[in-house]
Amino acid sequence: LDSGTGREVQRMLHTLSPQNIAELLESSPPRIRQLLWKLIDSDVEGEVLQELPDEVQAQILATMDTDEMVAVMEGLDADDVADLLQQLPERVMGEVLSAMSENDRQRVERVLPYDEETAGGLMDTDTVSVRPNLPLEVVLRYLRRHERLPESTDSLFVVNRRDQFIGLLPLTKLLTSSPNATVREVMTTDVKPIPADMPDAEVAQLFAKYDWITAPVVDGEDRLLGRITIDDVVDVIREDADHSLMSLAGLDEEEDTFAPIIRTAPRRAVWLGINLLTALLASWVINLFQGTIDKVVALAVLMPIVASMGGVAGSQTLTVVIRGMALGQIGRSNLRWLLSRELGTGALNGILWSAVMGGIAALWFGDWRIAVIIIAAMLINLITAAVAGAILPVVLRALRIDPALAGGVALTTVTDVVGFLSFLGLATWFFA
Amino acid sequence: LDSGTGREVQRMLHTLSPQNIAELLESSPPRIRQLLWKLIDSDVEGEVLQELPDEVQAQILATMDTDEMVAVMEGLDADDVADLLQQLPERVMGEVLSAMSENDRQRVERVLPYDEETAGGLMDTDTVSVRPNLPLEVVLRYLRRHERLPESTDSLFVVNRRDQFIGLLPLTKLLTSSPNATVREVMTTDVKPIPADMPDAEVAQLFAKYDWITAPVVDGEDRLLGRITIDDVVDVIREDADHSLMSLAGLDEEEDTFAPIIRTAPRRAVWLGINLLTALLASWVINLFQGTIDKVVALAVLMPIVASMGGVAGSQTLTVVIRGMALGQIGRSNLRWLLSRELGTGALNGILWSAVMGGIAALWFGDWRIAVIIIAAMLINLITAAVAGAILPVVLRALRIDPALAGGVALTTVTDVVGFLSFLGLATWFFA
Numbered sequence: 001l002d003s004g005t006g007r008e009v010q011r012m013l014h015t016l017s018p019q020n021i022a023e024l025l026e027s028s029p030p031r032i033r034q035l036l037w038k039l040i041d042s043d044v045e046g047e048v049l050q051e052l053p054d055e056v057q058a059q060i061l062a063t064m065d066t067d068e069m070v071a072v073m074e075g076l077d078a079d080d081v082a083d084l085l086q087q088l089p090e091r092v093m094g095e096v097l098s099a100m101s102e103n104d105r106q107r108v109e110r111v112l113p114y115d116e117e118t119a120g121g122l123m124d125t126d127t128v129s130v131r132p133n134l135p136l137e138v139v140l141r142y143l144r145r146h147e148r149l150p151e152s153t154d155s156l157f158v159v160n161r162r163d164q165f166i167g168l169l170p171l172t173k174l175l176t177s178s179p180n181a182t183v184r185e186v187m188t189t190d191v192k193p194i195p196a197d198m199p200d201a202e203v204a205q206l207f208a209k210y211d212w213i214t215a216p217v218v219d220g221e222d223r224l225l226g227r228i229t230i231d232d233v234v235d236v237i238r239e240d241a242d243h244s245l246m247s248l249a250g251l252d253e254e255e256d257t258f259a260p261i262i263r264t265a266p267r268r269a270v271w272l273g274i275n276l277l278t279a280l281l282a283s284w285v286i287n288l289f290q291g292t293i294d295k296v297v298a299l300a301v302l303m304p305i306v307a308s309m310g311g312v313a314g315s316q317t318l319t320v321v322i323r324g325m326a327l328g329q330i331g332r333s334n335l336r337w338l339l340s341r342e343l344g345t346g347a348l349n350g351i352l353w354s355a356v357m358g359g360i361a362a363l364w365f366g367d368w369r370i371a372v373i374i375i376a377a378m379l380i381n382l383i384t385a386a387v388a389g390a391i392l393p394v395v396l397r398a399l400r401i402d403p404a405l406a407g408g409v410a411l412t413t414v415t416d417v418v419g420f421l422s423f424l425g426l427a428t429w430f431f432a
Numbered sequence: 433l434d435s436g437t438g439r440e441v442q443r444m445l446h447t448l449s450p451q452n453i454a455e456l457l458e459s460s461p462p463r464i465r466q467l468l469w470k471l472i473d474s475d476v477e478g479e480v481l482q483e484l485p486d487e488v489q490a491q492i493l494a495t496m497d498t499d500e501m502v503a504v505m506e507g508l509d510a511d512d513v514a515d516l517l518q519q520l521p522e523r524v525m526g527e528v529l530s531a532m533s534e535n536d537r538q539r540v541e542r543v544l545p546y547d548e549e550t551a552g553g554l555m556d557t558d559t560v561s562v563r564p565n566l567p568l569e570v571v572l573r574y575l576r577r578h579e580r581l582p583e584s585t586d587s588l589f590v591v592n593r594r595d596q597f598i599g600l601l602p603l604t605k606l607l608t609s610s611p612n613a614t615v616r617e618v619m620t621t622d623v624k625p626i627p628a629d630m631p632d633a634e635v636a637q638l639f640a641k642y643d644w645i646t647a648p649v650v651d652g653e654d655r656l657l658g659r660i661t662i663d664d665v666v667d668v669i670r671e672d673a674d675h676s677l678m679s680l681a682g683l684d685e686e687e688d689t690f691a692p693i694i695r696t697a698p699r700r701a702v703w704l705g706i707n708l709l710t711a712l713l714a715s716w717v718i719n720l721f722q723g724t725i726d727k728v729v730a731l732a733v734l735m736p737i738v739a740s741m742g743g744v745a746g747s748q749t750l751t752v753v754i755r756g757m758a759l760g761q762i763g764r765s766n767l768r769w770l771l772s773r774e775l776g777t778g779a780l781n782g783i784l785w786s787a788v789m790g791g792i793a794a795l796w797f798g799d800w801r802i803a804v805i806i807i808a809a810m811l812i813n814l815i816t817a818a819v820a821g822a823i824l825p826v827v828l829r830a831l832r833i834d835p836a837l838a839g840g841v842a843l844t845t846v847t848d849v850v851g852f853l854s855f856l857g858l859a860t861w862f863f864a
Contacts (some may be wrong), residue, residue, distance in 0.1 A: 019641040027761040029769040140607065149435050149604035152645060153749045154586050171603045172581035185840075208670070209451040211663035213584060213645050230662050231643035237666060238640070241673030242755065245680070249751040250744075257756040258766070261776040268748055268780070269781050275744045276785055279737040280792070286733045293725075293732050299720045300732035302741070304848070305711040319681040323674065324689040329459040334690070337461040344693040349701050353708055360712070393822065 010039045016045045017189035022051035035065070046072045050080045055256040056088040066092070070099045077108040079124040079232070084114050086116055111226065119203050122236070123217040123226035126150035127158040130183055132166060137179035139169070152229040154213040158187045164222040165193045191217040196225055203228060204236045205328065244322050250274075274409055281367035282307070282416040292431060298365045299427050302374055307419035309353065310381035314411045317342045317389025324403050325393060339390045347379075348388030350371035354378035369430050377423035381415060388414045442471045450476045450564050454483035462692050466495070478504045482512040487688040490519040498524070502531045508668055511556040511627045511664070518548055543658065550630035554668070555649040555658035557604050558582035559588040562615055562773025564598060571601070571693035584661040586645040596654040597625045625650040628657055629810035635660060636668045637760065645678040676754050682706075706841055714739070714848040721856035724863060729857050730797045738855045741785065742813035742847035749774045757825060757835065771822045778818030779811075786810035801862050809855035813847060820846045 013021060013036070021040060025048070026031050037060055040048060049072060061069065061084065069088075071098070085093045085108070097105055107125055114120025122255045128149060130139050139156070143149070156174070158167040177186045194203060206212065207230060217225045226338040242253040250271030250332035255261075262307035281378070286293075287304070293300050319418055324330040330338065354375040362371035392410050445453060445468070453472060457465050457480070469492055470482060481489055481504060493501065493516065502519075505513045516524045517540070529537055546552025560581060562571050571588070575581070588606070590599040599619035625648040626635060626683045626847070639647065639662060649657045674685040682703030688695075688790070698754075725732050753770070756762040762770065782789055784805040794803035824842050825835035 017642075023641070023760075027763070029766060029773075146608045148608055152586070152643065153604050154645070155582070171607065172585050174576045174607075175575045175603065176580055180578070186456070208666055210449075210456070211584065211641060211661075213586070213662065230645065230666075231640075234623045234640055234662075234666065234669060237669060238673060241670060241677075245673075245677040245755065246751060248677070248680075249748045251748060251751060255752070257752060257759075258770070258773075259760050259779065261773055264773065265777045267779040268745070268777060269784055271748065271779055272741060272744060272785055273788075276737070276741060276789065279740045281612075282736055282740075283733050286736070290729045290733065297722045297726050300725050301715050301722065303706070303732075304714055304718070304736060307736070308711045308714075308844075308848075309704060309708060312704060313596075313700070316681045316683060316703065319678060319683060320687070322691060323677065326458075327689075328455075329689050330458070330512075334459055338690070341461075341690075341693055341696065343696045345700060347703055348697045352701055353704055356705075357708065383793045394697055412740075416740075426855065 006039060009036070013039055014041060018047035019051055021048045026056060026256075027258070029258050031058070032259070033059075037063075037307065039289070042284050044249060046074065046076050049084065049290045050076055053256060054083075054087060054254050055259065057084060059256075060089055060354060066095045066099050069096045073100075074104070077124040077126065077333060078111050079122060079226075081108045082111045082114075082121070083116065086151045087114065091147055114196055117200045118196065119198040119200065119217050119228060120192045122228045122232050123196070123199055123201060124229070125152075125226040127157055127216070127224065127227050128153060129159045129163075129224060129297060132158050132160065132182070132184040132187065134183050135179065136174060136177055136181055136183065136186065139183060140179065150232065151250075152214055157216050157224055157227070158183055159224050163224055165216050165218050167191075168216070191215070193222065193224075194228065200236045201240055202401065203260060204233050204240060207233045213267060240326065244319075244404040245327055248319075248406070248408045250408075275412075278409060278413040278416070281413060282420055285417055285420045286424065289420075289428055292424055292428045296370075296427065298367070298370055299424060301422050302370070302399070303420055304378045305357065306374065306381055306423045309357075309378055309417045310385040310415035312421045313346060313349065313382045313414055314385030314389040314415050315408065317346070317386050318393065318411050321390055321393045325397065325403065330394075334391075335394060339387070342386040342390045345384065346382045350379040350382035354382070370427075373426045373430055376426055377419065380422045381419045385411070385415050385420070438471060441468070445471055446473060450479035450485055452478045455494050458484060458488060458688075459690070461690050462491070465491075465690070471497075474503070478506065478508050478510045481516065482508055485688060486515075486519060486686050487691065491688075493519055498527045498531050501747035505532070506536070508724070509556040509558065510543050511554060511658075514543045514553070515548060517544065524545060531847040544550070546628055548626065551626045551630040551632065551649050551660060552657070554632055554635060554660045554664050555628070556582075556661070557658040558862055559589055559648070559656065560585060560657045561591045561595075562601060564590050564592065564614070564616040564619065566615050567611065568606060568609055568613055568615065571606065571615060584646055588614055589648050589656055589659070591656050595656055597624075597648050597650050597656045600648070605635060623647070625654065625656075626660065627652070632668045633672055636672065639665045639820045640669065656817055664715050672758065676751075676758055676836040679834060680751075680754075680850065681839045682840075693812065702738045707844075710841055710845040710848070711844060714852055717849055717852045718856065721852075721860055724856060728802075728859065728863055730799070730802055731856060734793060734802070735855050737789065738806065738809045739848045740812055741789075741810055742817040742851045744776060745781065745814045746817030746821040746843045746847050747840065749753065749778070750825065750843050753822055753825045754836050754839060757829065762826075767822075767826060774818040774822045775815065778814045782811040782814035786814070802859075803838055804857060805858045805862055808849065812854040813851045816850045817843070817847050 021240050028036060049060060052320040110125055111123060134174055154171055157165060158169055160166055167181055167189040168191050169187045185382055212418050213230050214227050216227055219225055239253050246253045273401060321330060357378060358371040358375040361374050362368055388411055393407050396403040396406050457468055460468060481492060505516060516530065543555060544559055573772055586603055588601040589597060590601055592598055599621040600623050601619045602616055605618050628649050628651055645662050646659050646661055651657055671685050678685045753762065789810060790803040790807040793806050820843055826840050827833040844857050
């Protein structure tokens with residue numbers, strides 16, 4: 001890429017699908033991204049833009065004027081246009097909307113009121129609906145009058161006179177049933193439509209559970225508003241799964257891998273600052289025992305081991321619990337069992353590794369008292385870590401704090417403080 | 433649940449869908465799981481079993497005899513039966529296979545040779561295929577002779593005389609085109625079929641990229657073997673996304689949240705043991721400077737801060753790089769840019785927080801030398817952390833070691849050793 005001239009690159013881009021171009025943009029540093037964007041054929045710009053993560057979209061939109069934006073958004077699904085518009089400042093959004101064609105604007109305005117993270121924000125409005133009393137033969141003729149059906153259409157939605165959803169007519173059923181049967185005789189009615197205000201994570205769980213490809217979205221009175229397709233749900237599943245991973249390191253799952261320093265540094269600085277506070281708390285605990293350390297320097301050598309083993313054991317418990325909560329597996333009824341399992345595991349591994357470490361300490365420093373102290377401190381800290389790892393996420397959730405984001409810091413604070421406190425406290429008592 | 437009698441529970445289970453029963457089983461501790469399983473209607477047992485994660489499947493299968501297994505597997509898709517069989521010991525698998533009906537066995541044996549983590553392992557064999565020269569009218573009549581089409585069918589596969597895949601006939605096109613057109617005139621040929629040996633992660637990327645619902649799987653000579661459906665791909669996407677999260681804590685993404693202590697404790701013990709080794713390495717480094725700590729005890733108070741800040745900064749870089757690699761965004765061409773971005777971010781945040789910490793240390797201990805030492809050590813460690821976080825995963829991948837699994841430990845080792853070494857080393861030099 002670096003060596004190619006503009007025209008060569010342009011020719012290469014011309015041969016790629018919009019999805020491949022989006023991938024290329026996403027894996028490029030900001031400056032190259034801007035260069036590449038200028039070389040893309042204008043008729044695929046919209047499709048490429050729509051495939052990019054939010055942060056990259058915002059970055060590219062920021063370089064365009066209103067007319068360019070309108071041109072780019074033409075021909076996209078209403079839900080995708082709404083997603084793009086939501087990256088813009090309020091004022092610009094209004095300008096773009098009023099520059100759109102009447103028809104496009106209406107389509108978009110129907111989905112725009114819904115929060116991006118709800119069913120309404122995920123849906124598009126390209127549905128094909130039929131009435132229950134029609135014979136299939138008429139439905140078949142009606143479909144043949146369409147140039148094409150919306151992408152991923154696997155069912156028609158059956159609605160009554162008041163546009164309320166009453167059932168699904170899968171295309172496979174339409175094709176295998178007698179043309180004389182009516183829609184009502186053939187349709188499936190065991191699918192509950194999705195209310196527009198359902199959170200997107202719940203929508204994703206329903207899709208994954210029932211293997212849906214598309215599902216109808218309705219308002220409070222069961223009127224059909226649109227449909228959600230599996231491809232948008234796959235994105236939600238990916239982001240939700242990413243959320244825990246990124247949050248545990250204090251990062252945002254929408255974070256652009258190739259964001260420039262001026263965006264990355266301040267975000268991470270906040271997280272480092274929070275961690276500095278917790279590290280200072282641990283130091284303050286150590287400071288209480290300066291006298292003891294002064295007497296027995298070996299304590300300073302061994303104390304990080306107690307804290308670190310507690311941190312590792314705790315983060316294992318924490319990860320299992322956070323994932324279980326994200327999958328909706330953990331509630332009040334099984335938390336007690338989980339806590340006792342974690343306690344047992346912590347105690348067993350505590351006994352094993354503290355014994356090993358006690359032996360090493362005794363050999364290393366030739367002092368049985370140090371061995372006893374580190375065994376006791378490790379046991380205390382590993383058991384504390386198990387309890388904290390299991391209970392912290394539940395407590396944080398009850399306080400409406402994201403456990404994936406705050407859990408790691410809270411846990412390290414506990415295991416550091418308890419680790420240093422138990423080890424140095426016991427030592428002070430023994431060597432007093 | 434605890435208070436209900438067996439019959440009440442049975443009645444309750446009877447009203448739940450197989451997916452809901454599976455969810456309930458998955459969120460139950462082992463003993464309750466066994467009890468519940470006995471109360472499930474035998475005709476949904478297969479569907480329930482198939483929805484469960486591998487580890488739970490194996491646990492339940494272990495309690496059945498051959499006849500029960502054959503009964504449970506009846507009526508499942510061939511790929512799902514193959515997945516279940518792969519949880520069994522070789523000998524039992526043979527027994528179950530030979531107890532199956534001839535027809536079922538053949539279907540299963542066609543998919544069994546493929547590794548579970550390839551396209552072949554994901555596919556099922558329920559495809560509907562048509563010849564290119566047929567008029568659509570004939571296709572429509574042919575479909576109407578079916579009782580039902582396989583689930584999630586959104587396209588028919590077009591094959592030639594030698595059963596080689598040549599194109600797709602989407603149902604939506606079949607329904608909107610003239611019945612007199614031939615399959616060849618209407619089919620899409622821009623979809624490349626998936627080779628049976630493609631790794632499942634690549635399959636998932638293709639589905640996510642092109643918004644597929646089903647895709648054909650072919651052998652080395654392009655002969656149609658079966659199809660992959662989006663619902664199985666969604667599971668792959670979930671597991672892959674989970675992989676990084678769980679591995680960073682030394683856990684397996686297939687891990688059952690409610691595994692009993694005897695399974696959890698040994699697995700986690702290994703990880704704790706590895707971490708004990710790296711903690712001992714850090715202790716050994718501290719031990720080198722016993723003399724200096726003996727002189728200035730304040731060093732023991734502050735040294736964990738340097739190591740901990742390095743660990744946090746490094747794990748942020750590591751997480752971004754590991755996720756970028758999992759999404760296929762990071763290659764040789766952009767690694768250098770990423771490394772310099774991380775270096776810049778590390779340096780900026782290093783300057784900020786080491787200055788803050790230097791001020792705190794000067795006020796706390798009233799000694800400018802300690803302030804200078806901690807500023808320098810934090811700068812060194814934060815920059816080292818950025819480099820290690822960006823380069824370690826790439827090096828590990830080149831060595832064919834899973835970066836998500838080994839990256840965290842390797843990183844902590846580096847930041848601990850460099851943190852203690854730089855802080856105590858500088859102190860020794862200053863206070864000599």
